[in-house]
Every structure is written in structure tokens, then in C-alpha cells.
Amino acid sequence: MTRGELLAAVRTQRLPHHVALIMDGNGRWAERRGLPRVEGHRQGMQAAERLIRFVAEERLVPYLSLFAFSTENWNRPQEEVDYLLDLLARFIRERGDEFVEGGIRLRVLGAVEALPPSLQRTIAEIEARSRRGDVLDLAVGINFGGRWSIVEGARRAMALARSDALKPEELDEGAFARLLPTAGLPEPDLIVRTGEEKRISNFYLWEAAYSEFYFTSILWPDFDEDALLAAIQDFQGRRRRFGRVTP
Ligand code: FPP
Numbered sequence: 001m002t003r004g005e006l007l008a009a010v011r012t013q014r015l016p017h018h019v020a021l022i023m024d025g026n027g028r029w030a031e032r033r034g035l036p037r038v039e040g041h042r043q044g045m046q047a048a049e050r051l052i053r054f055v056a057e058e059r060l061v062p063y064l065s066l067f068a069f070s071t072e073n074w075n076r077p078q079e080e081v082d083y084l085l086d087l088l089a090r091f092i093r094e095r096g097d098e099f100v101e102g103g104i105r106l107r108v109l110g111a112v113e114a115l116p117p118s119l120q121r122t123i124a125e126i127e128a129r130s131r132r133g134d135v136l137d138l139a140v141g142i143n144f145g146g147r148w149s150i151v152e153g154a155r156r157a158m159a160l161a162r163s164d165a166l167k168p169e170e171l172d173e174g175a176f177a178r179l180l181p182t183a184g185l186p187e188p189d190l191i192v193r194t195g196e197e198k199r200i201s202n203f204y205l206w207e208a209a210y211s212e213f214y215f216t217s218i219l220w221p222d223f224d225e226d227a228l229l230a231a232i233q234d235f236q237g238r239r240r241r242f243g244r245v246t247p
Helices: 003-011 027-031 037-058 076-101 117-128 148-162 172-178 225-236
Strands: 018-024 065-069 106-111 136-144 191-193 213-217
Touching: 003 225, 018 225, 027 037, 027 065, 027 172, 037 065, 037 136, 037 225, 065 076, 076 106, 076 117, 076 136, 136 148, 148 172, 172 213, 191 225
Parallel strands: 018 065, 018 191, 065 136, 106 136, 191 213
Antiparallel strands: none
């Protein structure tokens, strides 16, 4: 099938509202070619940029999440951490105008206060400038972790309780979800992980309660538009019951 045919086929069925991507395999992609790991990240960034453009131009889904840097990624060699943060800063700085013009709203999820101050400023600037984007809502996890996010929600709940703005018995699942850093994003319908491993690696935990998972051995730099469409097509064959008997 050509890309156009694949696209037409997925459009005949219910599309996911929110797709989240765990971009794994950059290092292996580079190592298999005898290249330094950072070259895999550079190619990985280009793959991410291509996909974002495709999803926005085709208005394929309204919400897209990318897990770019986890709370555990600080444990990598300093050189690689510096390269990744630099790459993300460049990504946001260089793509910022394109996002604003293309109606892409960027939000960065994560403990941004631990990031270099210049990156924090770049993030705040593009988030503010792209706020009215209504073509694609793009959430990028930087220094993000699912557990961090839940603890953050718990902290906010405690602060509200201390000031008597929230009583313990008022805190239900809906109220808690509204306190999470991911508030405002619909829960992901589909979580895709590239690069062979089959785990969530502390990405969306609370939000993934009813997500469908799709694992592919394709390494992230090779994950292209067709691969995304194939993942969506697989998702369209799933029966989502949300704990009920009938779909
Ligand atoms: C996993 O590969 C990838 C990462 C830790 C970083 C993901 C970052 C990018 C793709 C850069 C661009 C991101 C955006 C949003 C533009 P790995 O190093 O864990 O690969 P390995 O498992 O083969 O070692």
C-alpha cells in the first residue's frame, strides 16, 4: 500500500484522539552503523520532527505526546545528557516559529526547574507563543516521569488541603487527575514504543490505565510516517472495553 492508500484506509475508521510515543532505540541504531550514540539521537530528533509535521499537516490526531527525556536519563554519561538537552533546546528554538505558524501548541511536561535556565526560558517562550494553536496539541516530556507526575499531583492536593480548599473526601479520581501536570490532556488511547523493549519505563502511569499498547522492533530513527499509520491501523483492530463486557 502506498502512504496515501494507508492514510485513506485509517481515515475510514475511528482514529485515536491522543497518541503517545516512547522513542527508544537511538543508541542501538547508531551502534549498528558504527556511529557514536549521539548520532542516533540526532537522527531521532529528525524522525520526531518529520512525524510532528506529518501528524499536523494531515490532522491525523489532535494530541501527540513524545517522551524525550526521562527522570532516569540523568544517569547516562554526562556527555550524552548534555547532548540530549542541547538537542532538545535546539528542537524547541528552531521549530518554535514553525509550531506557532502551523497551529501546533507545545507543552513541556516534567520538572523543568532542574533544566538549564536557558532551556527553561526557551520552553516558557514557545509555550506562551504557541498557546492558541488548535491544529495539534504537542506534549513533550522533558525530565518527565510517571511517578514524578503522580507525586506532583499529591503535593498539590496536600497544599490545597492545608489551606482548606480541598477536603480529603472531595478528592476523587477526577479531582486528582485535574491536579496532575498532565491535566487538560485526554488520556492516551494509544501508546507506541519503538526499539524492541516491552515496558512503560515510567512514562504515563496514571494516564495509561486504559491505553492500548503497541510495540515495534523498529528503532526510533527509522520510525516513519508509514510505521505510525501501521500502529494506528493495529489500534483500530482492538476492542476497547474499559472494564465493561461489551465495547
Ligand atoms: C532512546 O534511545 C531515546 C532517548 C533517551 C531520547 C529521545 C530523544 C530524541 C529522539 C530526541 C528528539 C526528541 C524530540 C522531542 C525532538 P536510547 O538512547 O535509549 O537507545 P538505546 O536503547 O538503543 O540505547
